[in-house]
Amino acid sequence: DGGITQSPKYLFRKEGQNVTLSCEQNLNHDAMYWYRQDPGQGLRLIYYSQIVNDFQKGDIAEGYSVSREKKESFPLTVTSAQKNPTAFYLCASSIRAGKDEQYFGPGTRLTVT
């Protein structure tokens, strides 16, 4: 089955710790995206990658970092510099950036206390 997987579904961390969220796709899509969702805010773009070894900041990149070493994988690290990291994080992919609709993973709920 082709699709996008995110793990884990729920993640708990102590304040001050970095944490990495996983996103893997087997759709052979070139582009991948990370969004943050807060109540009443809709989806806000954190980072996106059009192709392997390349990525760009989205609207709220501060306190986050990404890598794109493989086409299938686009992990997101939430660093201790992110002031309000507790949120629902969604990963998405599309065949090509800016040309095709995005398909989403099931999301990871991160809670930092």
Added chain:
Amino acid sequence: AQTVTQSQPEMSVQEAETVTLSCTYDTSENNYYLFWYKQPPSRQMILVIRQEAYKQQNATENRFSVNFQKAAKSFSLKISDSQLGDTAMYFCAFMGRRDDKIIFGKGTRLHILP
């Protein structure tokens, strides 16, 4: 900058009724894509329907159809014969042909009542 506005934060309708969700957008581009996504309580985002701006014909997918009014920059979603499983958050989204990312509205929470 492009913006997407969904003016109805929350709606409720009875099962089997027809409901229309509103969406307006602002852009200076002539060619672009519009989408409706559904996010049920599981929080999995699902693409409902896609419209290309150069196509005059309104897109349809089974019980879901859109009313695309390009001059008015309006893109409403109509759900016919609504079902309990349609209960979800619905997001309208815009992607310009010159962009490489999608802009989402803040969503409309739809409740289908038994």
